[in-house]
Amino acid sequence: MLRALEIHDMLIIDRLELAFQPGLNVLTGETGAGKSILLDSLGFVLGWRGRAELVRAGAAQGEVTAVFDLPEDHAAHAVLAEAGLPGGDELILRRVNTADGRKTGWINDRRASGEVLRQLSATLIELHGQHDDRGLLDPKGHRAILDEYGALQGKIETVRSAWKTRNAAAKALEKAQADLDAVRAEEDFLRHSVAELRKLGPEPGEEADLDTRRRMMQAAEKIRDDIGQASNALGYDGAEGAMASALRWLEGAAERAEGRLDAPIAALTRAMAELDEASRGVADCLDALEFNPSELEDTEERLFALRALARKHEVLPDDLATLAETLSARLNALDAGEAAIEDLKHELKSAEAAYDSAALALTEARGKAAARLDKAVSGELAPLKMDRAVFTTRIEEAPAGPDGRDTVQFTVATNPGAPSGPLNKIASGGELSRFLLALKVCLTEERDAGVTMIFDEIDRGVGGATADAVGRRLKALADSGQVLVVTHSPQVAALGGHHWRVQKHVKSDMTTSEVVPLTAAERESEIARMLSGDTVTDEARAAARALLAG
DSSP, X not given: OEEEEEEEEETTEEEEEEEOOSEEEEEEOOTTSSHXXXXXXXXXXXXXXXXXXXXXXXXXXXXXXXEEEOXXXXXXXXXXXXXXXXXXXXXXXXXXXXXXXOEEEEETTXXXXXXXXXXXXXXXXXXXXXXXXXXXXXXXXXXXXHHHHTTOHHHHHHHHHHHHHHHHHHHHHHHHHHHHHHHXXXXXXXXXXXXXXXXXXXXXXXXXXXXXXXXXXXXXXXXXXXXXXXXXXXXXTTHHHHHHHHHHHHHHHGGGTTTTXXXXXHHHHHHHHHHHXXXXXXXXXXXHTOOOHHHHHHHHHHHHHHHHHHHHHTSOGGGHXXXXXXXXXXXXXXXXXXXXXXXXXXXXXXXXXXXXXXXXXXXXXXXXXXXXXXXXXXXXHXXXXXXXXXXEEEEEEEEEETTEEEEEEEEEESSTTSOXXXXXXXXXXXXXXXXXXXXXXXXXXXXXXXXXXXXXXXXXXXXXXXXXXXXXXXXXXXXXXXXXXEXXXXXXXXXXXXXXXXXXXEETTEEEEEEEEOOHHHHHHHHHHHHHOSSOOHHHHHHHHHHHHO
C-alpha cells in the first residue's frame, strides 16, 4: 500500500506531502490543475520513463519520496533480496532529478538503479487508463494475464521443463550429426592413416633408440678394428701373457729374495685382476658390435619411416602412437555414429512428444480459463450499461516456445453482429474505460493483494448511472486493498473513502499546484462544482449531498 508521497520542486509543485489511506482514494480538480503531475512524479520515483524535464523552473533539483507498507508475503521482498537491498515492513523510495538531467535513486537509503526501481514498481503499482500501453491494453501481456487468472503456473512450468528437455535433445542430435558429418568428410583419410599407423606400429621413445642404434652401427666397422687390436694387445699373446710370465718368474725367485719380491708380486696380481676386467669389457664391446649388415639397412628404413610419417601428420615421432589412438577413436566414432544418431533421434522424438502433450494441456487449460474470464467480464459489463457488448479472449496457435503454442489477445465487439477486434482499437473512449474496469474487477479477484491500483480518468466519457456503476466497481476493488482514482466524475468522487482536491495558484507570476485533503463540507462543495461548473447552485449542492449519501 502507498502510504505517503512527498514531492519537492517538480514541474509546478513547490512542496507537497500526501498521506494516502487504504480503500478508495479520489483526486479531483479542474483540468490543468496538476493531477497528471502527481502521476508523473510517482512514475518518476518508481523508475518509469516519462517526461525529460521535471525539475521546477529555478530549482537546482527535484525530489520525490514514496513510502509503501509491505506485508510479509509481498512480492517486493523477493526483488529487494535479489538486488541485495535491505527489506522490512516499510519500503522507502527516493529519487532526485538535477536541473542538468542527472537522476539518482535510493531504496531504503541505499543507492539503486532505475532498473531495480522499475522491477519494484511492477510489484507495487498498477496504472490503468485510456492510454496505458503498459497494462491491460498491451496485447503482449495478455497471455501472462490470462495465465495468472487461470492459476496456470504449474502447467507453464511443466511446458518450460519439457521445452528445455526438447531443446537439449535437439542440440545433442545436431552436434552429433555435425560431428558425424565432419568425420565422414575425412573417412578415407582416417581409414588410410589408421591402417598406415597400425602397420608401422610406432612406440614412444622408439625413434631415439633407433637413432642411437643406427649411429652405433655406422661407426662399428671403424671402432671394431681398434677395439680388436686392443683386445689382442690385452690377451695372452700380449699383456696378459707377459704379465703371467713375469709373475711366474718372480714367484720362482721369491724364496731366495728374502721377502723383497712380496710387494711387487702382490701389485702384479692386482694388475692382472684389473687387466682381466678390462679384457672382459673389451670382449663385451666387440660382441655388441657384432651385427648383420642388413640390420643397419632395416634400422635406417624404420627410422626414416617413423620420421616421414611424423612429418606427414605434423607431430613428433614419439607422438605417433598417441595419434594412432586418436584417429582410431574417431574412426570408431564414425562406425558407431549411425547407431548413436538413431538413439538421439529417438530421444528427441520422445522429448517432442512430451512437449506436445504438455503444450496441448496448457492450451486446453487456457481455453477453459478464457471461457471463465469471458463469462466473468460479461457479468461485469451489464451493470456498466454495456450488456450488449461482447468480450472475447482470443487464443490462436503460435510457434512453439517455452510458454506453449498460444497467442492470447483480448478482443471486444461493442454491438451484436459487429466485428470484434483488439480492445484498444474497437472501443471508444468511454467504452474502453468500462471494458478496462470490468476486466480489472475480474482479474483482481484472482490476484494477490498488496498492489496499489491507480485509475487515471478511467471514467472519462461516461456519466449518470453508468458513472455511478463505474464508481461502485472501483469501490468494490478498493474494499480489499488500495485504489487511487483521478476523476472528473462526481458519481465516482462521491464514492471515495478519502478525497483530495488538486488546485493551481498563481502568485507573483509563479504558478504552483497543491493537493489538499477535503473535509465532509469541502467534499460537498467540490462535488457540487463538478456537477455544475464554476457557479455552484443550490440544486448542485443538493445533488452532491444525495450522491454522498449513496
